[in-house]
Amino acid sequence: MINTNYQKLPGSYLFSTIAKKVKEYQGQHPDKEIIRLGIGDVTQPIAPSIIAAMHQAVDEMGDAATFRGYAPDLGYDFLRETIAKQDYQARGCQIAADEIFVSDGAKSDSGNIQEIFAENIRIAVCDPVYPVYVDSNVMAGRCGTYDEKTGMWSDVIYMPCTRENQFVPAFPKEVPDLIYLCLPNNPSGTTIPKSALQDWVDYANRNGAVIIYDAAYEAYITESNVAHSIYECEGARTCAIEIRSFSKNAGFTGVRLGFTVVPKDLKRDGVALHGMWARRHGTKFNGAPYIIQRAGEAVYSTEGQKEIKEQIAYYMRNAATIKKGLLDAGYEVYGGVNAPYIWLKTPGQMTSWAFFDALLEKAAVVGTPGSGFGPSGEGYFRLTAFGSYENTQKALERIRTTPLS
Ligand SMILES: Cc1ncc(COP(=O)(O)O)c(C=O)c1O
Numbered sequence: 001m002i003n004t005n006y007q008k009l010p011g012s013y014l015f016s017t018i019a020k021k022v023k024e025y026q027g028q029h030p031d032k033e034i035i036r037l038g039i040g041d042v043t044q045p046i047a048p049s050i051i052a053a054m055h056q057a058v059d060e061m062g063d064a065a066t067f068r069g070y071a072p073d074l075g076y077d078f079l080r081e082t083i084a085k086q087d088y089q090a091r092g093c094q095i096a097a098d099e100i101f102v103s104d105g106a107k108s109d110s111g112n113i114q115e116i117f118a119e120n121i122r123i124a125v126c127d128p129v130y131p132v133y134v135d136s137n138v139m140a141g142r143c144g145t146y147d148e149k150t151g152m153w154s155d156v157i158y159m160p161c162t163r164e165n166q167f168v169p170a171f172p173k174e175v176p177d178l179i180y181l182c183l184p185n186n187p188s189g190t191t192i193p194k195s196a197l198q199d200w201v202d203y204a205n206r207n208g209a210v211i212i213y214d215a216a217y218e219a220y221i222t223e224s225n226v227a228h229s230i231y232e233c234e235g236a237r238t239c240a241i242e243i244r245s246f247s248k249n250a251g252f253t254g255v256r257l258g259f260t261v262v263p264k265d266l267k268r269d270g271v272a273l274h275g276m277w278a279r280r281h282g283t284k285f286n287g288a289p290y291i292i293q294r295a296g297e298a299v300y301s302t303e304g305q306k307e308i309k310e311q312i313a314y315y316m317r318n319a320a321t322i323k324k325g326l327l328d329a330g331y332e333v334y335g336g337v338n339a340p341y342i343w344l345k346t347p348g349q350m351t352s353w354a355f356f357d358a359l360l361e362k363a364a365v366v367g368t369p370g371s372g373f374g375p376s377g378e379g380y381f382r383l384t385a386f387g388s389y390e391n392t393q394k395a396l397e398r399i400r401t402t403p404l405s
Contacts, residue, residue, distance in 0.1 A: 005141045010148070014131070014372035015039060018356070025360050035395040037322070037383045038366040040186065040341070042251045044314060046295070047307030050250060053298030057291040071287030074278060075102025075259065079293045083259060086300045087244070093231035095261055099274065101281050102288050102296075105258040106216045106245035110180075111136035112284075113212055113241060113260070116276040117178055124157035124176035126169050128187055128370060128377030130214065133180040151375040160376040161188060163345065167334065168192045169200075175207045181230075182214040184221065187373045187382040188343040189319075189335020194227040201230065204239035210268065211240040216258075219249035219312055221338045237263040241273070248340070250299045250308050257288055257296045315340045318392040319385035325396030326383075340385040343370070347405035355381050355404065363398040 018038055026034060046054075060066035074080070080097040088095035103109050111132045114123075119141060125133050134156060137143050144155030152158060157176050159169035167190035169181070181200065184191040204211050213230040221228055230240045242261040246252035262274045288296075298304045319336040326333045332345035346355040352369030359365050359381075370380030385392070 003139065003141075005139050008143075008146055009135060009138055010146060014368070018366065018368065021356070021360065022366055025364075029364070032364045034360075034364045034366060035387065035391045035398075036366045037387055037392070037395055038368045040248075040384050040386060041253050042248065042315075042386050043388060044251055044311045046251045046255070047304060047311065049301060049303035049307055050295050050298045053301075053304075054255075054291055054295040057294035061291065068290040071290050071293065073282045073285055073287045074098075075100065075288065076290070076293050079297050080259075082297050082300045088229060088231060088261075091228060091232060093229050094237065095229075095231055095263065099261055099263050101260045101262065101277060102293060103258045103260060103281070103285065104256040104288050105247060105252075106214060106243050107132055109243045109258060109260045110212065110214055112280070113243070113277075114140055114142070114178070116273060116280055117210075121177035122155065122157060122174065123178045123180065124159055124172055125180045125374075126161045126182060126185065127158040127375060128161070128373030128380070129180065129182050130186045131373065133182075133212070133214075134374075151371070151378075158374070158376070161185065161190070162376050163332070163334065166190075168196055171203055176209055179204060179209050179211045180214065181211055182216070184217040184226075184339035185335075185341075186217065186339070187341055187368065187370065187377065188380070189337075189339035189341030189382075190343065191221070191226050191338045193225045194232060195225075197227050197230060198233045201233040201236045201239060205235050208268070209239065210266070210273070211236075213240050213242045215242055216245040217248055217339045218244065219308070220316065220340055222316070223338055226338055231261070231263075237265040239266065241266065241277075246296055246299060249312065250296075250304075251311065252292070252295070255292050255295065257292050314389065315385045318387060318389055321389070321392050322383050322385060322396060325400055329400045336385070342383045342385070344381050344383065346370075346379050346381055350379075350405055352378055352381055358404040359399070362404055363395070363402045365395045365398055 080100045084097040143153035157172045161167040218228050230236045246257040262277045264274045266273045322342045323336040335341050335343040352371040356369045368382040370377030
């Protein structure tokens with residue numbers, strides 16, 4: 001009676017294991033101040049001009065003349081038009097407002113998008129990567145069986161992204177139907193130049209594959225040769241779906257807003273995926289709240305843009321502090337330039353979890369073991385830039401002065 005695919009998912013979730021270990025450590029060392037550079041949640045409050053827009057929308061909801069009930073399930077036009085103009089047309093991408101589907105965040109969209117594809121398709125993922133892509137396909141019965149030893153699913157095509165290939169995924173031997181690209185990447189904080197992304201777009205068009213492009217960290221890109229959207233690449237309208245979030249650029253993790261772009265030119269088996277996603281969204285989603293969509297609109301105002309850029313700069317100063325501190329301490333370090341994540345190579349033969357334990361026990365700093373994001377994450381470790389500057393400095397001082405290996 002039940003969907004037995006759920007039974008195949010390996011039991012303990014990465015962050016609950018971390019929480020358990022941290023709790024145990026704190027219990028044994030009640031006086032120690034633990035610094036958390038682990039979970040990828042923001043810490044800065046939502047910016048004032050965005051909060052003002054939210055307040056105004058709250059007042060509108062309390063007045064019969066301006067009250068709004070169900071939001072349009074694909075999103076309010078005021079937000080869809082603003083996104084199309086500022087995120088896409090301003091960058092020369094031909095994306096129209098009605099190709100944007102407003103949602104409650106990138107987690108739901110990246111987990112749900114697989115529903116519009118056939119049950120027997122082959123998916124490819126970068127390794128390591130945000131675990132939702134694989135897990136949602138496991139639930140749908142697409143991934144075969146899990147091998148505890150290798151940490152791999154029999155029917156998933158893994159594209160390792162390691163220091164050996166400069167974190168640029170190579171085209172797999174077997175052509176996938178659906179390719180998940182998360183760039184800039186969580187967890188490695190690395191990304192690929194626009195020319196390499198163009199190669200992926202050409203590959204997908206040549207082979208009839210569809211790219212799911214998760215651009216949740218787009219706002220952190222600082223290098224000019226990195227695309228902010230896959231639609232900056234020629235031909236992406238016929239092969240790519242892009243997913244975005246307001247969580248990391250504007251601190252909406254607790255209020256929930258995101259969107260997915262499905263171009264009308266994207267067709268497979270003669271069917272437009274735009275219509276399918278509209279049908280799916282209309283059936284299973286009842287619209288993001290009016291108050292939050294108004295807040296999302298305010299993100300694009302002149303004041304909103306100024307404020308969020310300051311927040312991003314704050315986090316990126318942390319990233320630079322972590323990166324420099326680690327390099328000074330002799331670590332091999334990646335990421336942190338176009339993303340709020342730092343990806344360090346664990347010293348010697350230390351596993352990701354051994355490094356986690358050493359960092360917690362010797363320096364009272366919490367990070368995330370790379371192996372939790374896929375088999376090629378073994379031997380790496382993630383630190384995030386989302387803490388306070390003071391704590392980040394303190395953590396790095398501890399790491400610099402504490403031998404961990
Ligand atoms: C790659 C990636 N996609 C999506 C999400 C989730 O974003 P949201 O908060 O919009 O659901 C995250 C959150 O950590 C992420 O790292």
